[in-house]
Amino acid sequence: MALGRAATFRVGSLVLVSLLAACGGSKSKEPPLENFTAEEIYKRGEYELEVGNPRRPDDALRYFSEVERLYPYSEWAKRALIMEAYSQHKAKKYEDARGSAQRFLDTYPGDEDAAYAKYLLALSYYDQIDEVGRDQGLTFQALQALREVIEQYPDSDYARSSMLKFDLAFDHLAAKEMEIGRYYLKQGHYTAAINRFRVVVEQYQTTTQTPEALLRLVEAYLALGLTNEAQTAGAILGHNFRSSPFYEDAYAQLKKQGLSPEAKKGSWLSEVYGQVVKGDWL
Numbered sequence: 001m002a003l004g005r006a007a008t009f010r011v012g013s014l015v016l017v018s019l020l021a022a023c024g025g026s027k028s029k030e031p032p033l034e035n036f037t038a039e040e041i042y043k044r045g046e047y048e049l050e051v052g053n054p055r056r057p058d059d060a061l062r063y064f065s066e067v068e069r070l071y072p073y074s075e076w077a078k079r080a081l082i083m084e085a086y087s088q089h090k091a092k093k094y095e096d097a098r099g100s101a102q103r104f105l106d107t108y109p110g111d112e113d114a115a116y117a118k119y120l121l122a123l124s125y126y127d128q129i130d131e132v133g134r135d136q137g138l139t140f141q142a143l144q145a146l147r148e149v150i151e152q153y154p155d156s157d158y159a160r161s162s163m164l165k166f167d168l169a170f171d172h173l174a175a176k177e178m179e180i181g182r183y184y185l186k187q188g189h190y191t192a193a194i195n196r197f198r199v200v201v202e203q204y205q206t207t208t209q210t211p212e213a214l215l216r217l218v219e220a221y222l223a224l225g226l227t228n229e230a231q232t233a234g235a236i237l238g239h240n241f242r243s244s245p246f247y248e249d250a251y252a253q254l255k256k257q258g259l260s261p262e263a264k265k266g267s268w269l270s271e272v273y274g275q276v277v278k279g280d281w282l
Contacts, residue, residue, distance in 0.1 A: 033066050038076035041067050045080065049087060061087040078104075082113050085120050094124040115149070119158035122146045126165050129172055136176055142169050167207075174204035174213075181216060190220045201236075201272060211237060215246040217269070218253055227259055232269040234261035 033041055045063030048056075064087060067080035085100035101121040105114055122145035128138045146169065149162040181196030193216065200213035214237035221230035234250045238261045241247050254260055263273045 033063075034070060038067050038071035038074045038080075041070070042076045042080055042083075045083060045087075049083070049090075057087045057090040061091065078108055078111070081107070082117055082120075085117060089120055089124055089127070092127075094128055097121075098124045115153035115156040115158050118145075118149050118152065119156075119162065122149050122162060122165075126169060129169060136173060139169050139172050139176075143173075170204065171207040171209065174200050174207040174209035177204070178209050178213060178216075181213070185216055185220055188223075190224050194220045198268065202268075205272075211241040211244045211246040214241070215250045218250040222253060222257060227257070228264035229267045229269055230254065231259055231262045232264050232267060232273055234259075235263045236269065236273050237261070 036044075041063050045060045045067070048063060049060035061084060064080040064084040067074075068077045068084070071077050081100060081104045085097050085104060088094075088097035088100055098121050101117045101124070104111075104117040105121070108114060122142060125138050125142035125145050129142060143166060146162040146166040149156075150159045150166065153159050177196045177199050181193045181200070184190075184193035184196065197213040197217045197220070200207070200209050201217070204210065214233050217233040218230045218237070221227070221233065231254060234247075234254050237244070237247045237250050251261060264270060
């Protein structure tokens with residue numbers, strides 16, 4: 001991940017070399033940090049982050065925190081705060097990273113690194129999104145935070161990255177609905193399954209989960225003997241995803257019962273068909 005302007009690493013600095021020489025590469029023999037300038041401490045933090053042990057961002061975090069403590073009103077303290085948020089995120093201390101990023105935004109709302117701070121805050125939610133079976137609260141929070149990056153900093157590189165992650169997080173929510181729907185379908189609870197697949201088709205229709213949701217609707221409606229709905233789901237699937245293996249499966253199931261994909265009136269699916277196929281919503 002790019003660190004942005006605030007984290008540009010300058011190994012060639014003579015100040016940094018002198019600091020490292022003074023420290024002797026050992027924290028146990030390190031002189032009190034009060035003896036060094038804000039810039040020197042900050043650059044030691046950069047050194048630990050980039051050249052030290054990359055698996056131990058806490059080593060860098062210590063220096064960035066000390067810049068803030070010892071030189072709270074300096075330009076280096078501002079830079080250290082954004083790097084503190086980055087180091088905490090790298091250490092997977094997500095709540096701490098959110099706190100530091102938010103503190104930067106509250107203190108320096110108009111700074112050029114505000115977009116990066118907002119992006120770090122969003123990442124602190126996004127990177128906690130786990131497998132589909134976990135609680136989706138963090139996914140909703142990630143979506144909201146990513147949306148704020150996109151809306152507040154539309155011309156930034158972070159907005160473009162946020163758009164991609166937003167789509168992935170959105171797909172994650174749809175996948176959760178599919179997981180539950182498949183479970184109900186397998187248990188023979190067809191109405192409950194249909195309700196889950198309907199959410200995907202109506203609310204998450206731009207995600208990769210939609211083709212399978214339409215197939216499962218065909219299966220569930222056929223199981224209930226609701227052939228009009230099954231045919232309409234198949235028609236939507238065929239119009240939008242004809243090359244999909246899900247359509248081939250749906251077509252085969254319909255054909256087995258002497259049916260074909262065809263839009264029928266009288267259900268919520270007929271409205272969806274009108275919107276996505278005929279463009280009635282335009």
